[in-house]
Amino acid sequence: MNHRLFSPEKYPLIVQVIDHLLMVYAPDFDYRVAEPYRANDVGQTEMMILKVRREIASKIHQLKFNDSDAPEPSKGKDLVPRFDADTLTTFEVARLLRVSQDTVRRLGERGELFFQTTPGGHRRFRRDTVEDYILKNYRHEKEV
Numbered sequence: 001m002n003h004r005l006f007s008p009e010k011y012p013l014i015v016q017v018i019d020h021l022l023m024v025y026a027p028d029f030d031y032r033v034a035e036p037y038r039a040n041d042v043g044q045t046e047m048m049i050l051k052v053r054r055e056i057a058s059k060i061h062q063l064k065f066n067d068s069d070a071p072e073p074s075k076g077k078d079l080v081p082r083f084d085a086d087t088l089t090t091f092e093v094a095r096l097l098r099v100s101q102d103t104v105r106r107l108g109e110r111g112e113l114f115f116q117t118t119p120g121g122h123r124r125f126r127r128d129t130v131e132d133y134i135l136k137n138y139r140h141e142k143e144v
Contacts, residue, residue, distance in 0.1 A: 006060070006070050006072075006073055008053040008054075008056040008057045008060065009053065010073045011026055011028050011029070011056055011073045011074070012026075012027070012028070012073065012074055012075075013025065013026055013049060013052060013053075014027065014119075015045060015048075015049070015117075015119075016116065016117055017037050017117050018116065020036060020037050020111060021034045021035065021036060021037055022034065022035055022036070022037040022038075022044060022045060022048060024045075024048045024049055024051075024052045025052075026052050026055070026056055027074060028056075028071050028073060028074050029055070029056055029059050029071075031052060031055050031056070031059075032052075033048055033051055033052060035048070039109055086126060086127045086128070087116075087124040087125065087126060087127065088124070088125045088126075088127055088130060089122070089123075089124065089125075090104050090105060090122070090123050090125075092125075093113070093125050093130055096130060096134065097130075097133075097134065097138075104123075104125075105123065107133075108123055108125070112133065113125055113129060113130065113133055114126065114129045
C-alpha cells in the first residue's frame, strides 16, 4: 500500500476572532480550539496555531500507525468565506461614522461593532450592524 503522508504545515488553518473568542480550526481533521481573545497578547495566536499543528501531527501519526492514508490537504482558497457587498472595510465604516479608523478598530475590539477578520487580518463589518449602531448612537441633526 502506498501511504500518502503530509506534514502538518501542509494543512490549512482558519484563524478567526468572533465574539471576543480567538478560534483556530483545522477543517481537514475537524479540530478546533478556542479561547478568549486577548488583544494585547502578541503570542496568543501563534501558541494556538502550534497547538493545532501538534494535534494534526498526532492524528497523522495515528493514521500511519493504523496503516491508513492521511487526507489530502484542502485548498485554502476553498475554505475562506467570501465577503460580499453587505460588508464594509474599516475605512468605509470610519467614513460613515465620521470617526478615525482607529476609533472603528476600538469599537470593534470593545464589542460595540461586530466584525469578522479576513485571512489577511483585515476587519470586515456587516453593513446592517453598522446601520444599527448609527441608529442607536447618533442623534439626527435638526434641519435648520
